Amino acid sequence: MSVVDDPQQAMALHDLHGRQSLGSYLRAIWGHAGFVTTLASAYVREQAAGRALGIGWLLVSPLLLTGTYFFIFGVVFQVDKGVDHFIGYLVVGVLAFTWIIRSATSGAKALSGNRPLMHSLSFPRMALPLATAISEAVTFGVSLAIAALVAVLSGTLGVRVLAVVGVLAVSLLFTAGLGAVLSLAGSRLLDVQDALPYLMRIWFYFSGVLYPRSIIEARAPAWLSTILFDVNPGATITGLFRWCFGFAPAGDDVVAMFLTTLGWAVALLAGAVVMFTHREVNLGA
């Protein structure tokens, strides 16, 4: 990889540890797209390697999780009021939010867990959280087979399922940005990695994954439900996937949810790129 792009200046000496411009950093990431996708693929296959069920765990694990939540919140606490297909509502919500949690927690370790690699090879460090985000998206994509099966059994699967590709893409931008920001925090302060599972669990419980919006609206002021369901990207992402599989409650504004998710995604990803251009040189010490 050349330090300079202009052959006329190829003989000039350039500072190896100088801060890169935004444009050159983005070009460097693009130049390592092959590494990002290959590493992401390696992460996915490592999850299956050495296990009797192999890639089947990508389906069994979320199935067990949603089964447990359905028993507790659907059967024991009966919070399914106002939702036509509560099993589908729960399954898709749990799958989507579990993806967000996994992307955040593995993103936080993406730099600190690869220190030997960063001390050996020169590549844009943002490649590491990006690879983690893509691998988690692939895992989530496989687990969506469960959502499709529940939608078929519930009779809700329709043409809108095709929109899942776009929703997955914009949600991936969000999880990539979130993971990249957390990777920087986690590389500097290991406490972030310790605190994150608890913070994510709190976020999970406040994002309407296990109960419908009507439960909050009946007990809390309107502004709180607006924050929890209209501004909170955890709620808009789960809401979008529910809409794709026909499990969205009546009255959900899918366009507003998409735009909110897109806004968060762009803000986080742009913020992450800017932070990496500032912090990149300090990641190697």
Next chain:
Amino acid sequence: MPDRDLVLQADAVHFAYAPVHGFRRSPARRGTDVLHSVDVTLRRGESLGIMGPNGSGKTTLLRVLAGVLTPREGRVRATHRPILLALGPALRGRLPVRDNIVLGLTALGLSRSRARSHVDDVLAFAELNEHAGKQLQALSSGMHARLQFSIATVIRPDILLLDELLSVGDAAFRRKSAERIDALRDAASAFVLVSHDHAAVQRLCDRAMLLRAGSVVYDGPVTDLPEQA
């Protein structure tokens, strides 16, 4: 008047491995100094051998020159980004050998399609054709080293940095790997080798640097390198 033959210059480089705690570095958290005011100058066509006892800072200096470690003080400038041929941490034990070749080559900056096109050549050079589908962790340490060498030496960097990649495999493999190193060195504008092997440095380099406790104690013609280096 700028020296037009200069391809790499490190000025007064200090380095310390910083502890990974807290958002800010305080003097109490500076870490242990590994390099003290090290200067390195490389001109076109030069090959430099860096020697010194364990813990003298050789590998750290190589990583600073590669741009993967950032000096606490001083600066490193180069005409092209130097490439350090060190692949170990990039490879994944639970993946097949074939996939590790693609991973290693993309980590060195090749596109995925170009990396795939080199897989058979790498397997042949490493003499691991029949192990292509095995997990990397199933290989012996010797096979592992041969694979790393064969992957790392696919690329042709302008400024080449090597860290003890020479004593790999049996006598026959060492012969052909030495030929490949010669070819890499000849193709590069400048070449830096870190090694404990006095004979290898004498054979491959025209200049030598001796480090002790992070400081340069000798920098000159390889023929005048002190015997105790």
